[in-house]
Amino acid sequence: MKYAVIGTGAIGAYYGAKLAYAGNDVHFLLHSDYDFVKENGLQIDSCDGSFHLSDPNIYHSTADMPACDVVIVALKTTNNRRLLPSLLTTLLQSQPLVLLIQNGIGVEADVQAMFPEAQLAAGLAFICSAKSEPGRVNHQCYGSINIGNYSCRDSARFAQLIAGLNEAGVKAAEVDYREARWKKAVWNMPFNGMTVALNTQTDRLLANEATRQLIYDQMLEVIGAAQALGVKDLDCTFADKMIESTLQMTPYSPSMKLDYDFHRPMEIEYIYTHPIAEARAAGFDMPKLAMLEAELRFIDENNKV
Amino acid sequence: MKYAVIGTGAIGAYYGAKLAYAGNDVHFLLHSDYDFVKENGLQIDSCDGSFHLSDPNIYHSTADMPACDVVIVALKTTNNRRLLPSLLTTLLQSQPLVLLIQNGIGVEADVQAMFPEAQLAAGLAFICSAKSEPGRVNHQCYGSINIGNYSCRDSARFAQLIAGLNEAGVKAAEVDYREARWKKAVWNMPFNGMTVALNTQTDRLLANEATRQLIYDQMLEVIGAAQALGVKDLDCTFADKMIESTLQMTPYSPSMKLDYDFHRPMEIEYIYTHPIAEARAAGFDMPKLAMLEAELRFIDENNKV
Numbered sequence: 001m002k003y004a005v006i007g008t009g010a011i012g013a014y015y016g017a018k019l020a021y022a023g024n025d026v027h028f029l030l031h032s033d034y035d036f037v038k039e040n041g042l043q044i045d046s047c048d049g050s051f052h053l054s055d056p057n058i059y060h061s062t063a064d065m066p067a068c069d070v071v072i073v074a075l076k077t078t079n080n081r082r083l084l085p086s087l088l089t090t091l092l093q094s095q096p097l098v099l100l101i102q103n104g105i106g107v108e109a110d111v112q113a114m115f116p117e118a119q120l121a122a123g124l125a126f127i128c129s130a131k132s133e134p135g136r137v138n139h140q141c142y143g144s145i146n147i148g149n150y151s152c153r154d155s156a157r158f159a160q161l162i163a164g165l166n167e168a169g170v171k172a173a174e175v176d177y178r179e180a181r182w183k184k185a186v187w188n189m190p191f192n193g194m195t196v197a198l199n200t201q202t203d204r205l206l207a208n209e210a211t212r213q214l215i216y217d218q219m220l221e222v223i224g225a226a227q228a229l230g231v232k233d234l235d236c237t238f239a240d241k242m243i244e245s246t247l248q249m250t251p252y253s254p255s256m257k258l259d260y261d262f263h264r265p266m267e268i269e270y271i272y273t274h275p276i277a278e279a280r281a282a283g284f285d286m287p288k289l290a291m292l293e294a295e296l297r298f299i300d301e302n303n304k305v
Numbered sequence: 306m307k308y309a310v311i312g313t314g315a316i317g318a319y320y321g322a323k324l325a326y327a328g329n330d331v332h333f334l335l336h337s338d339y340d341f342v343k344e345n346g347l348q349i350d351s352c353d354g355s356f357h358l359s360d361p362n363i364y365h366s367t368a369d370m371p372a373c374d375v376v377i378v379a380l381k382t383t384n385n386r387r388l389l390p391s392l393l394t395t396l397l398q399s400q401p402l403v404l405l406i407q408n409g410i411g412v413e414a415d416v417q418a419m420f421p422e423a424q425l426a427a428g429l430a431f432i433c434s435a436k437s438e439p440g441r442v443n444h445q446c447y448g449s450i451n452i453g454n455y456s457c458r459d460s461a462r463f464a465q466l467i468a469g470l471n472e473a474g475v476k477a478a479e480v481d482y483r484e485a486r487w488k489k490a491v492w493n494m495p496f497n498g499m500t501v502a503l504n505t506q507t508d509r510l511l512a513n514e515a516t517r518q519l520i521y522d523q524m525l526e527v528i529g530a531a532q533a534l535g536v537k538d539l540d541c542t543f544a545d546k547m548i549e550s551t552l553q554m555t556p557y558s559p560s561m562k563l564d565y566d567f568h569r570p571m572e573i574e575y576i577y578t579h580p581i582a583e584a585r586a587a588g589f590d591m592p593k594l595a596m597l598e599a600e601l602r603f604i605d606e607n608n609k610v
Contacts, residue, residue: 197502198603210602217596287592291522297515298503 001157001164004068004096005029006087008058010129011101012074013137015145015170017044020053022168027057027065029087034060036134045132046139048169062087067094070161072123073111074101078265085114092118097157099123099147103188103255104270105181105278108150120150121158124180130258145170148177182226183234185275187242190218192256192271193292196299203251206243214288216243221286225279256296263305268296306462306469309373309401310334311392313363315434316406317379318442320450320475322349322358327473332362332370334392339365341439350437351444353474367392372399375466377428378416379406383570390419397423402462404428404452408493408560409575410486410583413455425455426463429485435563450475453482487531488539490580492547495523497561497576498597501604508556511548519593521548526591530584561601568610573601 003026005016013028020026021044030037041054059065071091075083080102092098092115100107101123108120124147128140145165152158158174165172194205194215205211219239226234246252259266272293276286308331310321318333325331326349335342346359364370376396380388385407393403397420405412406428413425429452433445450470457463463479470477499510499520510516524544531539551557564571577598581591 198600200603200607204607205603208603208606210599214596214599288596291519291593291596294515294519295503298505298510298513301513302505302509 001025001070001160002066002068003027004062004065004071004091006062006071006073006091007075007079008033009074009076010131010137011125011127012072013042013131014044014046014127014129014139014143015074015101015125015165016072017042017051017053017056017137018168018170019164020056021051024164024168025057027059027068029062029065030058030060033134034058040135043136044139045136046143047141048139048143062091065091067091068096069094069157071096071098072101073098076259076264077102077104077107077267077270080107080110084111088115088118095119095154097121097152097154097161099161100150101125101145102270103192103267104272104274105185106274107270108177112151119152119154121152121161122148122150122177122181124148124175124184128252143170145172146175146180147172148175148180150177178229179226179231179233182222182229182231182275183238185226185271186219186222186234186238187246188254188271189222189275189289189292190215191246191252192254192267193289193296194218195254195257196260196266197292197295201251201253201257202246202249206247212243218288218292219243221289222275225275225282225284225286228279228282228284260299260303263303266296266300266303268293268300272296306330306375306465307371307373308332309367309370309376309396311367311376311378311396312380312384313338314379314381315436315442316430316432317377318347318436319349319351319432319434319444319448320379320406320430320470321377322347322356322361322442323473323475324469325358325361326356329469329473330362332364332373334367334370335363335365338439339363345440348441349444350441351448352446353444353448367396370396372396373401374399374462376401376403377406378403381564381569382407382409382412382572382575385412385415389416393420393423400424400459402426402457402459402466404466405455406430406450407575408497408572409577409579410490411579412575413482417456424457424459426457426466427453427455427482427486429453429480429489433557448475450477451480451485452477453480453485455482483534484531484536484538487527487534487536487580488543490531490576491524491527491539491543492551493559493576494527494580494594494597495520496551496557497559497572498594498601499523500559500562501565501571502597502600506556506558506562507551507554511552517548523593523597524548526594527580530580530587530589530591533584533587533589565604565608568608571601571605571608573598573605577601 132138
């Protein structure tokens, strides 16, 4: 299988490099890191074993990339509207499977609206990784990816993708798209925003009695919304599990907190606005997460460099 | 009339000095500023005309103060539980009228529980003033005070207090205790906490579309709670009025924001916890203000010097 990786950051570079290191034909789109990677290759410092790609296939422009079977999109969603139309148009001519490894809810619907014929899958990465410097990813822990079929008509290719990832040492499994997105939101919606709103990390939010209860209440809002939208197998015991597993984690800054710390735009649109609007349309209100969204809009506006 | 002032800060010193300057017999309890005021007197820099008290009656201890007709309590509510039992016991022997010029909802009930026989009135000050340095108050604007009768049995003295204030150039009027406290909360609950949570001022909260809507929604929560508790003459038009009048104000840091900036404990208990609990007991939920309370608890814990 031939893979294209659009968005060679902490997530895209990791999964792409794992696939390439296992012998797949992987083609990376690079922007600011292009010259560095051309000279030095791509380094993955990983808890599962570090490795180096000395001469990966890298490109300045998607126009130069070959036709691929799978296009992995791992951009920040804040870039989708501005960049995807130009980045994907050529790559989609060969009707690849497009795996969107992006945060939040509503991404697939919006990308589908841009490209009605595209075959989309949603990738939910459970991974702690960061781009530590140009051409270098620090993969701290976890690394599995759940994949939901959104609009992929080629079921053989969908299965090949999951098999290919597993063969490359990435634990990948098919999941129900909607259920997976909402389950992930149970953790993502409270912790991404609250670590920014209170400029802190996961452990301190849970150490304070008031914010621990608030996080729990926000999780119940997500669970209630998901239930209102027909997601099954999700009740308040899942919130207890999420709190428990977060207490076991080392202090953690979610992706939105890193975006905030580095004065990048935050993914408010898909992590908050879309799911809150979807729930409201189904008659379910999420007042505390709507308040968090408003606070984040204020913080985002004042965080521009 | 003989007045005692407990809490000679931006509020207590201002109203006490106005009364003293008009010729009333006023006795001030001072703590850290005692020596300075002994030497230099009390200076009120005021938009309504500055003045100086060269030799006010000041005390280190309430034990040395004379019996008074009115005791003005203008401490931060965060000191009530710790200080009021010792400060008020002696002063209350002469059965004075106690005017609590303090923030929030539920203060009178708690003070009454400490002193079941006390005659309490609630003072709602509409004033921008700050203690700029020892013995010096900067009164920027406004200055009126609404007074609600909570448990004063001596109606003549209650009337005298209001008359005395007006004679001293302070616009004072009797209001319905419950209605006044809740109406003030419509402004206080959103702006006090939100300026802290987002480390900003009133004008910027209203300049951002998302937080302006959030402030409005929080005002509606207070109005809904007040209605649930039987307060009349209060509907959503009052929120519109509050937003409009805040837009006319110069950028403003409410008292809780100043407490935060100076690393003092914040008055979370009476500005948030009590009114939210009162409303909940009446079956009305205030989710956004409850979230704000939780954020403030976290911020307060991490703001200690």
